Amino acid sequence: MVILIAGYPYAGRSILLQQLESMKYISRDDMPPLSVPEFIRAHGGGTAEKIAITVRTETGADAEDLRRLTAELRGSQIPFKLVFVEAGDTLLLDRNAKDGRIGETDMTALLDRLRRDLEPVRGEADLIINSNYVTPEEERNRVINLAEGRSPGESTTVEIMSFGFRYGPASGDLIMDVRFIPNPYYISSLRPLTGKDKACADYVFGFESSRETLRALTELCTIMAKAFSDQGRSSIAVRIGCTGGQHRSVAITEALAANLRSRNIPVAVLHRELD
Structure with a gap:
């Protein structure tokens, strides 16, 4: 099973990836979407191994590449799930301010653009996680349940x-x-x-x-x-x-x-x- 993790900067994609690493997932962070198929093929084709990848989604071109990637994976019958990680603007701006990598004005403009560019990707997601409201452990559990095909109502x-x-x-x-x-x-x-x-x-x-x-x-x-x-x-x-x-x-x-x-x-x- 392949888990593709998309979403906004500072939403917690890398933290979720680390949680999946702790559960023995083969992982790769910040991979260009079109490089994903080769990585999957190098690790058993997504059937013999558990693979988790955060895909790069910083531009409109990345979003288009990700949609092409998901179409290719469906056509090849590689088992995968798309997870979209988001958070409110206040939290994202606060995390960016602590990191200092992007200026506040630039970050606000970037989020405005990404919310438009990534909306089609978000619409395709099998699971949407808002990191405002759940812990990294809860995020991990939801993703694993998705990968295992568990649905609400099954006994806990x-x-x-x-x-x-x-x-x-x-x-x-x-x-x-x-x-x-x-x-x-x-x-x-x-x-x-x-x-x-x-x-x-x-x-x-x-x-x-x-x-x-x-x-x-x-x-x-x-x-x-x-x-x-x-x-x-x-x-x-x-x-x-x-x-x-x-x-x-x-x-x-x-x-x-x-x-x-x-x-x-x-x-x-x-x-x-x-x-």
Whole structure:
């Protein structure tokens, strides 16, 4: 699959390309449109490899070349998707001012011209991303979902990982710190156990705060799963942390996964410190 990334200067095309690089896409930045077919042929013809290219779109001629390129790719049956990255003028001008490459007057004139020249390209795009409103990670996920053919309404998997803050933080869509729950570590009979053991889990959920937290997390993850599914996103990263990642976070993770499965929501579970 080939991902072609077009759009406006400072809209975030290169940042999106870097995100796709992190997902093992072969990448090339700022390529003239008519040079793209040779690059694709050099990397398996777009079928054996995942390829992402930001195409040069700074002139009307570039826009015309890009339209010729997409017509050629369709004729050759090379699988590709066209992504158009944009942003509001205020944000684009602010990013340019920080870079200082183009004067403000020249940048305003350039944007006025590009909005006219690139409108036909934008109209052909399979996905339009406005970087005013989404993070680079969200942009990447939307592009990958597009490449994989996911559509809104497909089930979203809730990926729940327990972890210990002692060994470093975790990143995700939802981070929950459960260190406010009394720690089984300080009960000598429970210390050797983990949150997977019934005695330890019973202790954790012997507190109203734990039970209310589980109920709230279950409802929140249910809402998020529906919203993510409507956006065509394949997964939600939920991270639950305690001090050592052995007792409280593990017990909450296991119980949350069971609750979500009972609601027919796909779940994947990982215990970072145990596994």
